[in-house]
Amino acid sequence: MGEGAQYARYRGDAEVLARIGTHVAEQxxxxxxxxxxxxADAAVAAWNRDELEDLDDETPAQAELRDRAATLALIxxxxxxxxxxxxxxxxxxxxxTDLGAAIRAAQSAADPRV
Structure with a gap:
């Protein structure tokens, strides 16, 4: 399935957002x-936990969930x-960046459409 015009625009928007991030990160x-x-104790427990299981193919939602867990561990x-x-x-x-991820997770928990 090809990418429609709407998603091509979204891709361009994502690139602009990344450029904004580049400039903001310097500030x-x-x-x-x-x-x-x-x-804080729960975050430390996430850092101390060993994840030894092999991962199967992930859905995008599973990859996002794993990414959030990794951010928690780094916190x-x-x-x-x-x-x-x-x-x-x-x-x-x-x-x-870690604060932004935590805020985004809170927003998503409050409204799963985020």
Whole structure:
């Protein structure tokens, strides 16, 4: 099945979005955030977990889910390395890309169409 004109436009839009990202990435750095300890502990557990099973062919939805799990694990690593306890929370600097992924996951959980 060929790509229709609408998807060709979407592909062009995605390329423009990537160019915006290139310029924005040069302007932003890590952001200090506060994460509840229970959530931080779950992220650290994801980092410490070994995934030893071979993956079969993935659907796009499964690949996205695995990507989100990997991002969570990397946040867990950051918490392990740089997290500073502050009451019931942990405070640390996270890369804006990881924060964006977390926000996108929250939006998707609230509205699965996102």
């Amino acid at each position: 932003v750095g890590p952001i200090t955030v506060r994460i509840p300890r229970t959530v 867990g690593l950051a918490i392990t390395e740089r997290g500073v306890p502050d009451g019931d929370d942990l405070v640390l600097d996270l890369e804006v």
